[in-house]
Amino acid sequence: MGRLQIRLSEHRRGHVDKDPALTVDGSGRFWVAWHGYRPKEDRILVRSFEDQRRGPLLTVSEEAGINFQPRIVCGGDAVWVVWCAVREGRWCVLARSADEMGEVVRLAEADASLAFPDVTSDNEGRIWVAWTALVGKWRRVFGRCLDGNRWSEVVDLSQGGGDHYRPVLCGHAGGAWVAYQTLQNGACDLFLRKWTPDGVGRPEKFSLTDDWELFPRLCPDGSDGVWATWTVTRDVIHPKGFVDHKVEAMASHFDGRSWTPYRGPDRTMAEGYVAHLYDGLLGREHYMGFVGWRRRPQIVRETDGDVWVLYERKEDELVNRHGPDALFYARPLTGRNQGRSCEVDGEVHAYTVNGDLPVVDERLSFAAQISEGRYYADICAGSLPLDQAQSVEERPVSAWRSWRPIRLSEPPVFDQRPEIEVGGKTYKLYWGDLHCHGNLSGDAEGEIDENYAYGRYKARLDFMAVTDNDALYDNILTPSELELILAEADHFNDPGRFVAVPAYERTYRKESESGPNHRIMLFPDGEMPLYHFTESDADTLEKWVAAMERTRAFTFPHHPTWWVIPSSRLGGVELCSCWDIYIQMRDTIPEALRQGYRLAFMGNSDSHRIVPGMGGALTGVWAEALTREALFEALWARRCFATNGARVMLDVRVNGMPMGSEVRVAGQVHLICMVQASRMVQEVALFRDGEQVQEQWVGKKQAVLKFEDEPDSGEHFYYLEVRLKPLRRVPMGGRCGNLQVAQGDFAWSSPIWVKR
Structure with a gap:
C-alpha cells in the first residue's frame, strides 16, 4: 500500500495555510492544526480525519488577529491545541481542547514576546507545554503541565545565561524530555533536561562540535531514554571567495544517564554524523533559493524499535530553483540497514512528522503542505510507507571538496574605529547589512534570530535588518510573523553595541510589467504596518507610496532595473548585493539621479543563505552613535557609502561638505577623497552625472586624493568609485546565483549634488 493522503484545508484566493502539526487520539483518529492566513488576520484551524473521511473544519482561535505557531497533542481522552497570540496588546500562550472546543486557557501572558511553543503527553495522560519568553535581555524556556483538570504553576525549564530558543518535547513514562538550543557569546549549543511533576533535572549538553548546532528534534527510545537529531552548520569558503555553510544532520542517544553519539558504518565520519544536507544548500555550480525544512531533520521510532532520521534533499540545484523541489529521504539509525538512505516520497511536499507517534506497520504518519506546480498550497495529511524499497545513492561529501573551513569572525580591518569631523560634530564609521532574508520568505532559509546572531557574532556587523518578503511565490508574510520580526529586532537591538532594525520587503511584480519593482522598508520604531502587493490596498505603486507617506519608513529599491515615483519615504538605493553589482x-x-531623486548609496547582501555581512555587499555609515535614531539620521543625510563586501574607509567632501550633501559653488568643484583599505587601492574614478570624467592611480592602502572639475552651469551630482587590487581567487566565470565574493573589490561614495 502506497501513499494515503487527504486534503484538509479549503484553498481560496488570498488564503494561505502553513505550519501544520499532527497528533492521533486514543481511537486512532488523526488531528491536524495549522496557521491559516486570511486577508489582514491570522487564525488557528484544526481538522480531524479517519479512513479518508474528514471532520468539520474548526477555528480554534477564539478571535482573529495575531495567532501562530500551533502545536497539537492528545493526552488521555482530550486533544489540545497550543499556540501563540496577542490579546489586548499582550503576548499570550493559549491552549484549547479541540475535540470539545472548550474555553481558551491562557498559559502565559507578558508584555514581551512569547513564542516557539511545543507540546507532548506522557503515558499517564498528562500534557506538557513549553515555550520561550523574553525576561529582561534574555530568552528563557518555561512550561506548564496539565494533570487531570489542573494546570501546574509555570516552571523555568532553562538554566544559565544566554538566549534559550525553540524548546522541543518528548513524552516519557513519568513526564517529558525537553531539549533547547542556547546562544551565548556567539556560540550555539544544545541541552536536554528531564521534566517530571517533581521538578526539572540538570541540563545535559549534547552538542558535539564547536560549530553552531541547531533545531533539535526528539523521539522516545522505547525505554527510559530518548533519541535526538539536529543540524550542525559549519562555516566554509570557496576558492571563488564565497562564504557559506556545510550543514549536516546529527544524532545521539541518551539512556537516562549519558549520551552516546550515533556512529554509522562509515567510520571516517565524525561521531554523531548521520547525513550531509549539502545538495541544494551548498552549491557545486549554480544555486539559488531554498524553501522547505531542508535544514531540519526529523526523527521517528518504529514499534519494533528501529529509529529513523528523516530529511529533505533538493532535487536538482540547476532545476526548479524556487518552489517545492525537495525529495523526502530517510536513514535508519538502528537495525540491519542503518546508514543507507532511501527515498520515502517524491511528491515534494513540505513534510512534518511527530516524533511522539510511533511508526506502526512501517506506515509513517505525516502532515504537509501540498506542492502544486512551483508552489506550496494547501494542508494535507496521511501516511507513507517507510521501507527500503527505494534505496538511493547520495553524492559523496567529496563532491564539495572545494569548500574549505573558515573560522568566523575574522580579525577587524582597522585597529580603531575610524572617525571624521563635520561642522563641529564627530561621526564614527559603522558597518551594516540592511537587506537579509530568512525562512519567512518564500525562497530562503534561516531563522530571524539566527540571521541576527550571524551578523553580530560572525560577520561583526554593527547594524542589520532581516527583511522577509510580503508575498513571494507560495508564501505570504502574515501579521503574526510581522509581530515576531518586530519582537526579534527589538530583542537583538543593543544600543552602543548592535542595532537591529525592524523591516520587511515589498515584492511587487506584475506579469505585464518588465522585471520586479521591489522595495525594502526600514522602520525606526514599532510602527510597522503590513501591506501586501497582492491585496487591494497596496496593489499599485501609487497606493503603496500613499500608505508609506503615513509612516516613518526609509525605503529603497534594488535589482538591476526598477522604477520610482516621488515619495518623501524614498531615501536610498542598493548598488550591489549577493546577486550582482547593479x-x-x-x-x-544614474538615470534616477538625473531625474532629480536624492538617493543614498547602499550595499546590502539580499542574502537568502544566512550570511548577512558576508554576502558580497555592505553599507558604511558615518553616524554620531550606534543607535537606531543616529543610524536613520545618517541614512536620511546620505552620509553613507556602498561596498561589495570589503571594509573600506571612505570620506568624500566638496567644499568641506560630506557625501550626500547639496552644495553651491561659483567656480570649480573641489573634491577631496580620503580612502583607507586593508589592501592596495589601485585607482579611484570620479563620476559626474553618471559618467566617468576622471581617474587617479593610487597604488597603496591609504591616500588623500584631490579632484577638480569645472562643469556647465546648473545642477550636477558627483560620486567616486574605489577600485581595490583584487584578492587571489578563482574567477567567477559568470553569475553564480545568490552568492558573491564575501570581500569584493569596489566601493562607491553617496553622491554630492552641486549647483553651479
Missing part, C-alpha cells in the same frame, strides 16, 4: 550592469541608478 550600478555596473544598467543605467537605472
Whole structure:
C-alpha cells in the first residue's frame, strides 16, 4: 500500500495555510492544526480525519488577529491545541481542547514576546507545554503541565545565561524530555533536561562540535531514554571567495544517564554524523533559493524499535530553483540497514512528522503542505510507507571538496574605529547589512534570530535588518510573523553595541510589467504596518507610496532595473548585493539621479543563505552613535557609502561638505577623497552625472586624493568609485546565483549634488 493522503484545508484566493502539526487520539483518529492566513488576520484551524473521511473544519482561535505557531497533542481522552497570540496588546500562550472546543486557557501572558511553543503527553495522560519568553535581555524556556483538570504553576525549564530558543518535547513514562538550543557569546549549543511533576533535572549538553548546532528534534527510545537529531552548520569558503555553510544532520542517544553519539558504518565520519544536507544548500555550480525544512531533520521510532532520521534533499540545484523541489529521504539509525538512505516520497511536499507517534506497520504518519506546480498550497495529511524499497545513492561529501573551513569572525580591518569631523560634530564609521532574508520568505532559509546572531557574532556587523518578503511565490508574510520580526529586532537591538532594525520587503511584480519593482522598508520604531502587493490596498505603486507617506519608513529599491515615483519615504538605493553589482550592469541608478531623486548609496547582501555581512555587499555609515535614531539620521543625510563586501574607509567632501550633501559653488568643484583599505587601492574614478570624467592611480592602502572639475552651469551630482587590487581567487566565470565574493573589490561614495 502506497501513499494515503487527504486534503484538509479549503484553498481560496488570498488564503494561505502553513505550519501544520499532527497528533492521533486514543481511537486512532488523526488531528491536524495549522496557521491559516486570511486577508489582514491570522487564525488557528484544526481538522480531524479517519479512513479518508474528514471532520468539520474548526477555528480554534477564539478571535482573529495575531495567532501562530500551533502545536497539537492528545493526552488521555482530550486533544489540545497550543499556540501563540496577542490579546489586548499582550503576548499570550493559549491552549484549547479541540475535540470539545472548550474555553481558551491562557498559559502565559507578558508584555514581551512569547513564542516557539511545543507540546507532548506522557503515558499517564498528562500534557506538557513549553515555550520561550523574553525576561529582561534574555530568552528563557518555561512550561506548564496539565494533570487531570489542573494546570501546574509555570516552571523555568532553562538554566544559565544566554538566549534559550525553540524548546522541543518528548513524552516519557513519568513526564517529558525537553531539549533547547542556547546562544551565548556567539556560540550555539544544545541541552536536554528531564521534566517530571517533581521538578526539572540538570541540563545535559549534547552538542558535539564547536560549530553552531541547531533545531533539535526528539523521539522516545522505547525505554527510559530518548533519541535526538539536529543540524550542525559549519562555516566554509570557496576558492571563488564565497562564504557559506556545510550543514549536516546529527544524532545521539541518551539512556537516562549519558549520551552516546550515533556512529554509522562509515567510520571516517565524525561521531554523531548521520547525513550531509549539502545538495541544494551548498552549491557545486549554480544555486539559488531554498524553501522547505531542508535544514531540519526529523526523527521517528518504529514499534519494533528501529529509529529513523528523516530529511529533505533538493532535487536538482540547476532545476526548479524556487518552489517545492525537495525529495523526502530517510536513514535508519538502528537495525540491519542503518546508514543507507532511501527515498520515502517524491511528491515534494513540505513534510512534518511527530516524533511522539510511533511508526506502526512501517506506515509513517505525516502532515504537509501540498506542492502544486512551483508552489506550496494547501494542508494535507496521511501516511507513507517507510521501507527500503527505494534505496538511493547520495553524492559523496567529496563532491564539495572545494569548500574549505573558515573560522568566523575574522580579525577587524582597522585597529580603531575610524572617525571624521563635520561642522563641529564627530561621526564614527559603522558597518551594516540592511537587506537579509530568512525562512519567512518564500525562497530562503534561516531563522530571524539566527540571521541576527550571524551578523553580530560572525560577520561583526554593527547594524542589520532581516527583511522577509510580503508575498513571494507560495508564501505570504502574515501579521503574526510581522509581530515576531518586530519582537526579534527589538530583542537583538543593543544600543552602543548592535542595532537591529525592524523591516520587511515589498515584492511587487506584475506579469505585464518588465522585471520586479521591489522595495525594502526600514522602520525606526514599532510602527510597522503590513501591506501586501497582492491585496487591494497596496496593489499599485501609487497606493503603496500613499500608505508609506503615513509612516516613518526609509525605503529603497534594488535589482538591476526598477522604477520610482516621488515619495518623501524614498531615501536610498542598493548598488550591489549577493546577486550582482547593479550600478555596473544598467543605467537605472544614474538615470534616477538625473531625474532629480536624492538617493543614498547602499550595499546590502539580499542574502537568502544566512550570511548577512558576508554576502558580497555592505553599507558604511558615518553616524554620531550606534543607535537606531543616529543610524536613520545618517541614512536620511546620505552620509553613507556602498561596498561589495570589503571594509573600506571612505570620506568624500566638496567644499568641506560630506557625501550626500547639496552644495553651491561659483567656480570649480573641489573634491577631496580620503580612502583607507586593508589592501592596495589601485585607482579611484570620479563620476559626474553618471559618467566617468576622471581617474587617479593610487597604488597603496591609504591616500588623500584631490579632484577638480569645472562643469556647465546648473545642477550636477558627483560620486567616486574605489577600485581595490583584487584578492587571489578563482574567477567567477559568470553569475553564480545568490552568492558573491564575501570581500569584493569596489566601493562607491553617496553622491554630492552641486549647483553651479
